[in-house]
Amino acid sequence: MHDVAKHDDSKGQYFWVWGALLVLTGVEVWLGYRQVFEPARMLEVLLVLSVIKSALIIGYFMHLKFETALMRWMLVISVAGLFVIMYLFFFPDAGRILRLGVK
Amino acid sequence: MADATLQHNAAAGHGLAGEFEAPLFGAYSKKVGMWLFLASDSLTFGALLFAFSYNRIYTAWPTPFGKESIINATVMTACLLSSSLTMVMGVFAARRHDRAWTRNWLLATMAFGTAFIVLHAMEWTHLIHEGLSLPGFPKPAGQLDSEYAKISTGVPQFAATFFGLTAMHMLHVTIGVIYLGVVALRKWFLPILAALWLAGVFLIPADNVFHYGVHALLIGLIVASIILFLKPKDYDAQDVEVSGLYWHFVDLVWMFIFPLVYLMSTKV
Numbered sequence: 001m002h003d004v005a006k007h008d009d010s011k012g013q014y015f016w017v018w019g020a021l022l023v024l025t026g027v028e029v030w031l032g033y034r035q036v037f038e039p040a041r042m043l044e045v046l047l048v049l050s051v052i053k054s055a056l057i058i059g060y061f062m063h064l065k066f067e068t069a070l071m072r073w074m075l076v077i078s079v080a081g082l083f084v085i086m087y088l089f090f091f092p093d094a095g096r097i098l099r100l101g102v103k
Numbered sequence: 104m105a106d107a108t109l110q111h112n113a114a115a116g117h118g119l120a121g122e123f124e125a126p127l128f129g130a131y132s133k134k135v136g137m138w139l140f141l142a143s144d145s146l147t148f149g150a151l152l153f154a155f156s157y158n159r160i161y162t163a164w165p166t167p168f169g170k171e172s173i174i175n176a177t178v179m180t181a182c183l184l185s186s187s188l189t190m191v192m193g194v195f196a197a198r199r200h201d202r203a204w205t206r207n208w209l210l211a212t213m214a215f216g217t218a219f220i221v222l223h224a225m226e227w228t229h230l231i232h233e234g235l236s237l238p239g240f241p242k243p244a245g246q247l248d249s250e251y252a253k254i255s256t257g258v259p260q261f262a263a264t265f266f267g268l269t270a271m272h273m274l275h276v277t278i279g280v281i282y283l284g285v286v287a288l289r290k291w292f293l294p295i296l297a298a299l300w301l302a303g304v305f306l307i308p309a310d311n312v313f314h315y316g317v318h319a320l321l322i323g324l325i326v327a328s329i330i331l332f333l334k335p336k337d338y339d340a341q342d343v344e345v346s347g348l349y350w351h352f353v354d355l356v357w358m359f360i361f362p363l364v365y366l367m368s369t370k371v
Contacts, residue, residue: 032366068129
């Protein structure tokens with residue numbers, strides 16, 4: 001049984017997470033505004049940074065890190081799985097349009 | 104969640120084992136319900152973001168956002184991130200049954216959320232005035248040759264996906280502010296919401312798209328009134344935590360919209 005009193009729930013860690021999120025946002029803005037990478041690579045880098053930020057928000061602010069393993073994995077696997085299915089539906093078709101040309 | 108778990112254990116320890124069934128996910132039902140809603144809502148935003156990316160792939164995508172827009176969107180991001188921190192502080196205060204600080208932190212969260220909405224509305228108004236528009240939007244005169252007007256006619260997917268994604272998110276933030284207002288102030292929030300709606304109706308010019316958008320507050324007022332009439336309860340720590348889950352989700356979604364919609368479309 002999960003008990004929040006057992007894990008480290010100090011307020012300080014939330015300020016660190018908030019600071020990390022602001023710093024990561026600053027890095028994103030710098031990368032985006034300076035156009036450091038070409039667009040495809042930029043998209044990859046920004047998405048990686050967004051996933052890191054969302055993991056911090058879900059894990060700490062939304063407290064999922066401290067929930068039971070069953071709840072953690074049920075939510076993460078189901079949502080991630082559905083996103084993979086969406087990806088499989090959308091992007092092969094987008095590639096087909098690129099190959100055939102837009103009519 | 105902890106409260107529900109402890110109540111269950113306490114019941115088991117007092118010879119009442121079996122009276123309370125252990126929760127499947129180790130969490131109280133309201134929290135599980137909110138997580139399920141957020142999982143389904145994440146698919147809504149996921150579909151919109153995939154549709155946005157899909158359009159981007161096969162279109163010569165414009166990159167119109169200059170320094171002013173990026174700074175504005177960055178400040179909006181900082182507002183949302185800070186609101187998440189104040190929300191966490193509110194949950195802490197609720198857990199230690201400190202009603203005054205729970206209310207204060209929730210009001211601070213609402214203030215950051217309102218700042219986000221106002222900044223976003225100003226950004227929308229600026230872009231529409233510059234010529235970025237959808238068929239149903241009011242058309243400002245004399246912007247036919249502007250860069251944004253050309254984008255609206257040449258790449259209509261840009262305006263459609265930009266306004267579609269950001270409107271959906273802005274609606275969620277608005278609902279979140281109303282939700283937190285009801286949790287923090289209960290029935291005392293209703294006259295405030297009514298005053299905000301009336302102020303919006305009378306003060307926002309008729310040629311501004313938010314002259315109509317502000318009616319979302321009226322819908323929120325009606326729904327909040329019905330909820331408070333049917334269940335005029337005093338919200339506890341669990342309710343504050345569940346409202347916090349919704350609020351953090353709104354923040355989470357913006358972490359994808361900001362880089363994909365704004366940063367990937369910065370003016371080179």
